[in-house]
Every structure is written in structure tokens, then in C-alpha cells.
Amino acid sequence: MTKKITVNLITCRTIQQGVAMETGKTSQKYYDAVSIIHMHEDDMKKAGIMANTNVRVTSKDGSIVVKAVRTREDLVPGLAHIPMGPWANAIVSAYTYSTGEPCFKGFDVEIEPAENEKVMGAVELVQTLCYGEERKPPARE
Secondary structure (H helix, E strand, O other): OOOOEEEEEEEEOOHHHHHHHOOOOOOHHHHHHHOEEEEOHHHHHHHOOOOOEEEEEEEOOEEEEEEEEEOOOOOOOOEEEEEOOHHHHOOOOOOOOOOOOOOOEEEEEEEEEOOOOOOOOHHHHHHHHHHOOOOOOOOOO
């Protein structure tokens, strides 16, 4: 049985992300390093999520589809991690609490299986966020 679970999310830089940035933010290496969510195995079981399958992550500020991976980090159940990048930025609140810096750590998200949905590429994601699904800019020739 699949269901939604609520976890606390943190975003931060990762070594894999830093290495992949050198190949370009539209590269496959960057996509593979950043369009993922690290989850604790207990949380994956609770939601019926298999490793390396797509999930929908929804915050009060947005929703994205990313690939769920078993964490290699020291996460406890109820805590998940998305590397910083366009996918994380899509669900982080723009509210800065007068600091000038959004809160990239410690906010609740719902996670649910999304096996039939695709993870957008970086360019497609940014275009969708900027222009909306129906108003994407025309393709360049």
C-alpha cells in the first residue's frame, strides 16, 4: 500500500553535486547528482517507496518529482535530504524572515510515490517554474 508521508527536509551542497557542476548544470552527471531525494530506509518502507523510483515531494511552496534513493548519509527516520539545485529550489520558500536568505533547512514536505511521472530536466524545470506548464517559451531555432 502506498501513501503520503511527512518528513523534515534539509537541502545542502554535496560532493557529487560539486563535481557534477564542473560538467555543466544541463549535463546528465549534474541531473543524476541533484534530481534526487535521500531518504531513510524506514521512511521508504512506510510510504511503499522502492529505491530508485520517482516520488513527488510537496512543500507549502511547490511540488517536484525526483528519484528516491536510500541515503548514504547519517539521516534519521523522518529526515530527508535534497542536494541544492533547481529541484530543491522549486520547493524552498522564498520567505527570508528578513535575513535575505531563504530557509533551506528544516521544513516539512510530503512524499508520495510517483512512478508514472517523470523527473524534469533542469532547463524544463526552470522554464516551467518561470512560465508555467502552458506558457513555456518557444523553442529556439
